Amino acid sequence: MVAPAVPEIYEEEDIYAAIDARTDSLQSLRELGPPDLIYLVKQPKANANRQIGVYHHAVGTDASSSASLAAYVNTLTYSPLDKTHKVVSGIYCCYNAFSHLDMRVEVKIPGSLESYCIDERGDKRVATDALWLETYLCGVLRAYSYADDGSGDAIRKIVGVRRFNPVTNTEMEHKFLDAAEKLFFLGRQLSSDPETQVPNTVSNHLTAGLLKYIETTGRYASGINLFEKLRTRDVEISSLLAKVLIMADEEVQAVRLMYDALQDVPMDYALLDCQASFCQSKGEGEMALECAKRAVTAAPSEFSTWARLAEVYVGLEQWDLALLTLNSCPMFTYQDKDTPRMPQPSRIMLPILGESMLDEIDEGQPRQGDPHDSIHPTLRKLHAAAYQGTFLKAYNLLTKIAASIGWDQLLKIRSEVFVMEEEYRVERQQVSAKPEQRSTSASSVAVNQDGSAAEPNGTGSGSESGQGSDEDNNTAETSPQVNGDNNKGKKSIERPELSMASEVVKSGNEDHDPSHASYMHFRNKRLCERWLDNLFMVLYEDLRVYTIWRTEMAQYRQQGTEYRKSATEWEILGELAERLHHFDAAIEAYQSCLSIRFSPKAMRGILKLYEQRNDTRGMLSALIRLIAWQYRWYSEFSPELLYTIRKLIEEEGAVKVRSIVQATNLPQPVLDLTHQYCQLCATFRSSGSDG
Missing domain, CATH: 1.25.40.10 (Tetratricopeptide repeat domain)
Incomplete structure (x- = not known):
């Protein structure tokens, strides 16, 4: 393939400042690590006493040995854009997320090559073949993790990153899958996507990268072969094998595999989730429901199991249970990908590859120094655009419900399943001092509708019951009429009333009342988690602006x-x-x-x-x-x-x-x-x- 142009970020005063910044950041890395850093030292052909530093980032280069990284540096010694300088040395830095080391290859031009690694304390260590194998695999996984989906979001995030395809033929595929097989059971060391609380054998960045590669290239036979071999060592790999079989349209084989594997590990939540997903795809909502409930029981502290159960309830149009389940989802702080923290450069050169020049792409683009587009303040403040991880998935589920039943009906169901702030205060004034028996948590009703299940380990406590007040008392905001699909342009967008947050009750911010745990009217209601309340307000703002x-x-x-x-x-x-x-x-x-x-x-x-x-x-x-x-x-x-x-x-x-x-x-x-x-x-x- 045509190689992309080479961006150049200049350090004309403080040479090696970018290398030092990378070394300082090593101890704070928690994911796959930042893109590779390639640092060149140039000197003017007319003045051998002056040197400048130039660097860029890259993902997808072959990091299997010091020789392959040195070869990349050598390709940069000639620049058609800069004929007044020559490259005298280069350093290639590539992060090994397994061993938490930064592998470095230092090239003198012409002359020597030195490879070594830097640990989190900044000390130099010997680079072994085993470390290079780990580094190579991390390099491939980063290429998929840092790749852009076409929207440009990933490209805009870090300036000056060259992105290469790490696997361009079947020979390179064999090399990649062989490395993945050797290091597979170390994968949990690489962390996982932000929706997974605890990385495990089947849910980590290595397995995510493998599945992404197989889906992208359609190399199902290679994936099946790999997971078949790994499954002989651990039956839990069956969930990954089943996913690849379903991708490959080998559905009968996948169903048989899931059934057989669950005989050995009946509470494997990844297998149960895979079953639920498959049943959903076939329109078998009731079957998916049983699998999803069991997955929640198997892994009550994982977001993905609760989210799947909420999805199934949405598919079955059981909106109240979908909201209760969503409210029980454990929410995790979003952990973004590791990004480089570089010092302020002297200047940046972003050349255009001749082969990519297209008038309609370049025309109308803002030039350097042009004023930015004007953006109305209300559009700037749409918080949903910034959601990531568990909050993004939860918001997507909430919007799906709103799109299906309309905003007014969503508010009505919300008031039926959650304790609203006003009714809570009114009820507290009227309740008798006689304590009553604690009722079943509505969140457990979502999992086990006969009310016999114990409370799940979702976020927030089960709340007391009662008759919900209608949204008639809500303060309706005078906004324009809705032209949305469900509202038919007839009603105004009603501002949601605040619910009674579980955090307020549990933190003791209310006056103590020993009987507040068993209000008669709240027997089948829950306290709404503050984060879900916030999602309703964000959805309201989205709908209002729309x-x-x-x-x-x-x-x-x-x-x-x-x-x-x-x-x-x-x-x-x-x-x-x-x-x-x-x-x-x-x-x-x-x-x-x-x-x-x-x-x-x-x-x-x-x-x-x-x-x-x-x-x-x-x-x-x-x-x-x-x-x-x-x-x-x-x-x-x-x-x-x-x-x-x-x-x-x-x-x-x-x-x-x-x-x-x-x-x-x-x-x-x-x-x-x-x-x-x-x-x-x-x-x-x-x-x-x-x-």
């Missing part, structure tokens, strides 16, 4: 005038509509954004629309532009874009896909970038790529 936007647009159309927003505002509105499951409105906003200037996020949204409509030409048109934009910002590899092309080839055939791409009226070098993705599918012998 309603105002749609109402204003309708008014402008009636008046025959143009509704104006900046490109960034249209992008935010598109995301807002997508969050609320109003896809037509999202597409409209994204198209308005693209009419002003190119935006990868907007184009990614348009791509989703074409996917829903099975529009092959539209999908390829979007893919060509997204791939070119990725190359523009030094990324030759996006797993999501490769996956989309692979599925297109599987459905339409490689010949048709290549023909449509070639027939597009765009510069040939840009089309060749997309052809390279198609060639990858041919190299991996993906279905449909042979004819």
